[in-house]
Amino acid sequence: MMAKILRCTKCRQYTIKTICPNCKTSTASPEPAKYDPKDKYGKYRRQARTDGNLRKV
Numbered sequence: 001m002m003a004k005i006l007r008c009t010k011c012r013q014y015t016i017k018t019i020c021p022n023c024k025t026s027t028a029s030p031e032p033a034k035y036d037p038k039d040k041y042g043k044y045r046r047q048a049r050t051d052g053n054l055r056k057v
């Protein structure tokens with residue numbers, strides 16, 4: 001099964017972990033029920049990659 005995409009509530013890093021690997025803050029589902037179910041994982045996975053790269057310090 002596909003992993004559930006979560007997002008850190010503090011640094012906004014996307015992850016599949018319940019705890020952010022960056023700052024150890026709890027993660028949450030990003031904007032539930034706002035996406036198209038058919039595209040939800042691909043969309044968030046693309047954003048995660050871009051977002052992670054841009055925000056990497």
Ligand SMILES: [Zn+2]
Nearest residue numbers: 008011020023
């Ligand atoms: Zn974080």
